[in-house]
Amino acid sequence: MKLPGIGEKTAIRLAFFVLDLPEEDVQQFANALLDVKSKLRQCEICGNITEQNPCRICADETRDQTKIMVVEESKDVMAFEEINGYHGLYHVLGGVLSPMDGVGPEELNLKSLITRLQKQDQVTEVILALNSTPEGESTAMYLKKLIKPAGIKVSRLATGLAVGSDIEYASSLTLKRAVEGRTEL
Amino acid sequence: MKLPGIGEKTAIRLAFFVLDLPEEDVQQFANALLDVKSKLRQCEICGNITEQNPCRICADETRDQTKIMVVEESKDVMAFEEINGYHGLYHVLGGVLSPMDGVGPEELNLKSLITRLQKQDQVTEVILALNSTPEGESTAMYLKKLIKPAGIKVSRLATGLAVGSDIEYASSLTLKRAVEGRTEL
Secondary structure, three states, X not given: OOOOXXXXXXXXXXXXXXXXXXXXXXXXXXXXXXXXXXXXXXXXXXXXXXXXXXXXXXXXXXXXXXXXXXXXXXXXXXXXXXXXXXXXXXEEOOOOOEHHHOEOHHHOOOHHHHHHHHHOOOOOEEEEOOOOOHHHHHHHHHHHHHHHHHOOEEEEOOEOEOOOOOHHHOOXXXXXXXXXXXXXX | OOOOOOOHHHHHXXXXXXXXXXXXXXXXXXXXXXXXXXXXXXXXXXXXXXXXOOOHHHHOOOOOOOEEEXXXXXXXXXXXXHXXXXXXXXXXXXXXXXXXXXXXXXXXOOHHHHHHHHHOOOOOEXXXXXXXXXXXXXXXXXXXXXXXXXXXXXXXXXXXXXXXXXXXXXXXXXXXXHHXXXXXX
């Protein structure tokens, strides 16, 4: 078994650390690992990883039910929850379209998004928060074609300068998009 | 004398390289250095570094005379010329307001911007392309207050995700701005 970012030396260090732990702690650790697999599942509505089903966000009626933000992975939900500025719902695709890697619409959590939009007719805007990679861009275009005809507004995150960043270190393409997407003050 | 990014070892390597050069090449190199100081000056209109006065961009009547992009430094002009997507004019401030460092409006190329806006009455938009640092932000607010009352549109570069970047690596504040500044597809 290989854990990401842990090479042979660290693995040996961790193994000796576990050897020195009291029996009880090791038991707890093992149980925690098993719990991850047994208790965590995908929310049946949004596809986010959750202990309860539907997840805490889908179940929360105080959230803005008119907006669904489409993200690639569960960890993106965590990132957007941290900004403390988005109060709508989410939908986790589980990846992006990538014909080269054999990922088509069937491999993604897409059908459930369409069903969801048909059921939850209070949704007025779908926000595409996909990575700004070629695959993310083409997935965004695909989703736009799928959703817009239903009369739902489709938007995407702004492309531009990062907060705190210097123009000097931005790529030409980012600068171009930042000029095109400029906002009035 | 210290050149940026050149430490003792590199300096010694460069010195020996110069020793090995033919007399003629060294003469040329020395002249080039002197030329930088003697021939380059600030454009009297936009403040950009230039050999001719006014500079090539200010003198070019085919450029869009309705837009002025305000940047901090001459190297920012180079960055925006490389995107091949902006055809308006520039104004180089020579820095940003920074009371902590004793840089007030008088220290910047600001008065000439105001004079310029009064003279060139075809200008309809001033684009603030300042770094997204605290000093850049407060300079942007200062300029907005100065220029907007004259009935000229003031805009700023989009803040958001860099092209090709992952949501995972963006700061919370950048994500927040990217959500706020989202654009319809």
